[in-house]
Amino acid sequence: MTDRERSCEARIAEELKNTNAYLVSTYQEIDQANQAEDYEKQEELEESVTPYGVSVVRTVRLVLSGGGPSSWLDVELEHETNEPAQVTYHFADWFDHAEMSVTQEEAPGLWRMAEQYAEIAA
Numbered sequence: 001m002t003d004r005e006r007s008c009e010a011r012i013a014e015e016l017k018n019t020n021a022y023l024v025s026t027y028q029e030i031d032q033a034n035q036a037e038d039y040e041k042q043e044e045l046e047e048s049v050t051p052y053g054v055s056v057v058r059t060v061r062l063v064l065s066g067g068g069p070s071s072w073l074d075v076e077l078e079h080e081t082n083e084p085a086q087v088t089y090h091f092a093d094w095f096d097h098a099e100m101s102v103t104q105e106e107a108p109g110l111w112r113m114a115e116q117y118a119e120i121a122a
Contacts, residue, residue: 023049026045026048026049027049029041029045030042030045030046030049033045056079057076058076058077058079058082058121059074059075059076059077060074060075060077060114060117060118060121061073061074061075062075062113062114062117068092068093068094069091069092069093070091070092070093071089071090071091071092072089072090073087073088073089073090073110073113073114074087074088074090074099075087075088075114075117075118076088077118077121077122082118082119082121082122083115083118084111084114084115084118086101087101087102087104087107087110087111087114088100088101088102089101089102089107089110
Protein backbone atom coordinates (compact mmCIF):
# COMPACT_ATOMS: atom_id res chain seq x y z
CA MET A 1 0.00 0.00 0.00
CA THR A 2 1.44 3.36 -1.00
CA ASP A 3 1.26 6.37 1.29
CA ARG A 4 -1.41 7.94 -0.94
CA GLU A 5 -3.63 4.88 -0.49
CA ARG A 6 -3.66 5.33 3.30
CA SER A 7 -6.21 7.72 4.77
CA CYS A 8 -5.19 11.14 5.98
CA GLU A 9 -6.22 10.07 9.49
CA ALA A 10 -3.71 7.23 9.27
CA ARG A 11 -0.99 9.54 7.91
CA ILE A 12 -1.47 12.74 9.93
CA ALA A 13 0.72 11.91 12.95
CA GLU A 14 3.71 11.09 10.75
CA GLU A 15 3.12 14.16 8.55
CA LEU A 16 2.95 16.40 11.61
CA LYS A 17 6.16 14.90 13.01
CA ASN A 18 8.01 15.35 9.70
CA THR A 19 6.77 18.90 9.16
CA ASN A 20 7.70 19.92 12.69
CA ALA A 21 11.18 18.36 12.39
CA TYR A 22 11.77 20.22 9.12
CA LEU A 23 10.69 23.53 10.67
CA VAL A 24 12.81 23.06 13.81
CA SER A 25 15.86 22.27 11.68
CA THR A 26 15.28 25.15 9.25
CA TYR A 27 14.68 27.69 12.02
CA GLN A 28 17.95 26.56 13.64
CA GLU A 29 19.69 27.17 10.32
CA ILE A 30 18.02 30.59 10.06
CA ASP A 31 19.29 31.51 13.53
CA GLN A 32 22.80 30.30 12.66
CA ALA A 33 22.81 32.29 9.40
CA ASN A 34 21.67 35.37 11.29
CA GLN A 35 24.38 34.97 13.92
CA ALA A 36 26.95 34.55 11.14
CA GLU A 37 25.50 37.67 9.47
CA ASP A 38 24.86 35.62 6.32
CA TYR A 39 21.68 37.50 5.52
CA GLU A 40 21.40 36.12 1.99
CA LYS A 41 21.27 32.55 3.32
CA GLN A 42 18.90 33.64 6.09
CA GLU A 43 16.51 35.16 3.54
CA GLU A 44 16.69 32.06 1.35
CA LEU A 45 15.90 29.83 4.32
CA GLU A 46 13.04 32.09 5.45
CA GLU A 47 11.54 31.86 1.97
CA SER A 48 11.66 28.05 2.22
CA VAL A 49 9.37 28.13 5.29
CA THR A 50 6.94 30.72 3.94
CA PRO A 51 3.44 29.21 4.16
CA TYR A 52 1.46 28.48 1.00
CA GLY A 53 -1.22 30.83 2.29
CA VAL A 54 -2.08 32.92 5.32
CA SER A 55 -5.58 33.84 6.41
CA VAL A 56 -7.21 35.23 9.50
CA VAL A 57 -10.20 33.20 10.64
CA ARG A 58 -12.66 34.39 13.25
CA THR A 59 -14.20 31.50 15.12
CA VAL A 60 -16.90 31.43 17.77
CA ARG A 61 -16.91 28.37 20.05
CA LEU A 62 -20.25 27.39 21.53
CA VAL A 63 -19.86 24.81 24.31
CA LEU A 64 -22.96 22.65 24.41
CA SER A 65 -21.94 20.27 27.19
CA GLY A 66 -18.89 19.67 29.36
CA GLY A 67 -17.27 16.79 31.12
CA GLY A 68 -17.44 13.34 29.61
CA PRO A 69 -18.93 13.36 27.12
CA SER A 70 -18.69 16.95 25.95
CA SER A 71 -19.74 18.66 22.76
CA TRP A 72 -19.28 22.05 21.14
CA LEU A 73 -19.59 23.95 17.91
CA ASP A 74 -16.80 25.86 16.22
CA VAL A 75 -18.43 28.48 14.02
CA GLU A 76 -16.16 30.06 11.44
CA LEU A 77 -17.43 33.52 10.54
CA GLU A 78 -17.41 35.26 7.16
CA HIS A 79 -14.93 38.13 7.24
CA GLU A 80 -17.24 40.79 5.82
CA THR A 81 -20.64 39.81 7.21
CA ASN A 82 -19.83 37.90 10.43
CA GLU A 83 -22.35 35.27 9.31
CA PRO A 84 -21.49 31.58 9.76
CA ALA A 85 -19.37 30.28 6.90
CA GLN A 86 -18.75 26.84 8.38
CA VAL A 87 -20.06 24.98 11.39
CA THR A 88 -18.10 22.10 12.89
CA TYR A 89 -19.63 19.86 15.54
CA HIS A 90 -17.20 18.33 18.05
CA PHE A 91 -17.87 15.37 20.35
CA ALA A 92 -15.36 14.24 22.97
CA ASP A 93 -15.40 11.51 25.58
CA TRP A 94 -12.48 10.51 27.78
CA PHE A 95 -9.35 10.52 25.60
CA ASP A 96 -11.29 10.45 22.33
CA HIS A 97 -12.48 13.20 20.02
CA ALA A 98 -14.29 13.41 16.70
CA GLU A 99 -15.42 16.37 14.64
CA MET A 100 -17.69 16.80 11.67
CA SER A 101 -18.41 19.80 9.48
CA VAL A 102 -22.14 20.12 8.91
CA THR A 103 -24.19 21.97 6.32
CA GLN A 104 -27.28 24.00 7.06
CA GLU A 105 -29.39 21.32 5.37
CA GLU A 106 -27.88 18.53 7.50
CA ALA A 107 -28.14 20.33 10.83
CA PRO A 108 -30.56 23.28 10.71
CA GLY A 109 -30.77 23.51 14.52
CA LEU A 110 -27.00 23.81 14.89
CA TRP A 111 -26.87 26.43 12.16
CA ARG A 112 -29.68 28.43 13.74
CA MET A 113 -27.77 28.50 17.03
CA ALA A 114 -24.59 29.44 15.14
CA GLU A 115 -26.38 32.32 13.41
CA GLN A 116 -27.85 33.57 16.68
CA TYR A 117 -24.52 33.68 18.49
CA ALA A 118 -22.61 34.96 15.49
CA GLU A 119 -24.75 38.11 15.74
CA ILE A 120 -23.79 38.50 19.40
CA ALA A 121 -20.09 38.02 18.62
CA ALA A 122 -20.12 40.69 15.91
